[in-house]
Amino acid sequence: MTTTIYTNATVFTADTDGTTTGAFAVTDGKFSAVGSVERVREVVGKTVTEVDLRGRFIAPGIIDSHTHLASFGTALGKAQLRDCQTLGEIQDRLLQWLDQNPGAPRVLGGGWLFDSVGDTHPTAAMLDEVLPDIPVYLDANDLHSTWVNSAALREAGIDRDTPNPVGGEIARNAAGEATGLLYETAGRKYARDFLERISTPQDHVQALELAFDAYLRSGVTSVTDMALTEAEITALRTILARDGRLPFPITGHVLMVAQPDLDENEAQVSRTVDLRDELSTSGEDRWFRIAGVKFIMDGVIDAKTATMCCPYADGTNADPIWDAERMKPVAATADAAGLQIAMHAIGDRTSEIAIEVLEHCAAENRSDIRSRRHRVEHLETVTDDTIRRMAELGTVASMQPVHSDPAIMENWKAVLGDERQERGFPWHKFRDAGIPMTLGTDAPTAPHEALPNLYIALTGGSSLSPSLPPYHPERAFTPAEALTALTAGGAYAGHMDSTGQIRPGFQANFIELDVNPLEVDPREILEAEVVATYVLGERTHTSTTDKN
The missing domain is CATH 3.10.310.70 (Diaminopimelate Epimerase; Chain A, domain 1)
Incomplete structure (x- = not known):
């Protein structure tokens, strides 16, 4: 048994109280003690190694809760x-x-x-x-x-x-x-x-390897992949078979392709259940786990393919890809099988349909709908009634601050054309309603880097063009709220119940930063660096400027 104590740091644990501490210990890939250095030494006893972190800021590893690896x-x-x-x-x-x-x-x-x-x-x-x-x-x-x-x-x-x-x-x-x-x-x-x-199977493997490397450099230690295809699943399993592990754990949702025939749609659910069980039986789910299914219910506002309660500025609107009639029986089948349902819903009408679907699942299956942690993705426009119903169901709000970067919002605002252009991304309403929240990037639809995403969450400003005025900064997160949503929030949303916090017994996934986001001017975060990334206690990335 190997234990290392890390001292002289500001350690953000992502506990609900948002407090920090000064030291922690890692034993065989898990946190074994957290607290003052005296307390950690007392708990651990004899150690093999003690590391001085030189006052650095430590946080749980970032969990990108919505990506396409x-x-x-x-x-x-x-x-x-x-x-x-x-x-x-x-x-x-x-x-x-x-x-x-x-x-x-x-x-x-x-x-x-x-x-x-x-x-x-x-x-x-x-x-x-x-x-x-x-x-x-x-x-x-x-x-x-x-x-x-x-x-x-x-x-x-x-x-x-x-x-x-x-x-x-x-x-x-x-x-x-x-x-x-x-x-x-x-x-x-x-x-x-x-x-x-x-594309060849090797093309898919190489793409995944590039993504893994980029994420580790960004401080990401786990992801939820939100639209897996058979080729991508095969490539992940190929890497796992080759190396005996992945660079970090992955939770995945299999993409549901809308078909006109109910049997075809339900066959996709059955295939997902088989994959989930196969990975569990083989033990592969230690690194790669199938959690559920992903329904892309509508499009995007920029292309006017998101389904709105009221038409766009030019009088047009879009039908949903998955309407309630087509989706309800399929979602109920997935829910009954214990699969987590993730729903891409950008238009305010689409998010209404998403909640109708979950209410149908709860009634049809008489299930504990809150324990499923079903998710609505994006929620760029949403009605107050939908937020209320999400709170009642315990539905997770999965959002991406990088999608509200002012540098990419000119067309988004123009196609809405009325007061709706100022009502987007209502993060504050989800917080006030007590809805579980997680923040991801949706890479490659937006930059994958964790720190620019954090900056936008804290300011409503632009990481692409920082001189632009922010988009409704009064809706932004506090540093503790944002860091928690990027870490513990992603773990909760992904049913990753032994990671996302610096807590004894949890996986020792953590990062070192060269700034303290809880205290610095947020603009410094855009120039900040992930000094090191650790997965299961192993340093998997070290910045070129770190000499430790």
């Missing part, structure tokens, strides 16, 4: 378009990427914003101007639309007769020809699924 890793190798403000900048960035990747069979990019091409939506012709012959696939910043050129339309087999899938749309002109924008499930079916099919 393989997509994030893949995105790291694509042309990065989030900072492009004009079509010309996008075109130049794509040409630069192709120059840096000679011989690439396709140009891949991600992160583009709708307002970067002006008042009109993107078209294939815009890309054909500079890349007419090589297929181009560009994920929107929110991953809910895919912009392609004419060569990609041909490669993916999209023509005037290609049908729209359930919950998706192929943008077309008056003549019925595809114009180059694939909304929602059309982007998944005809672009992302196509690219996944032509």
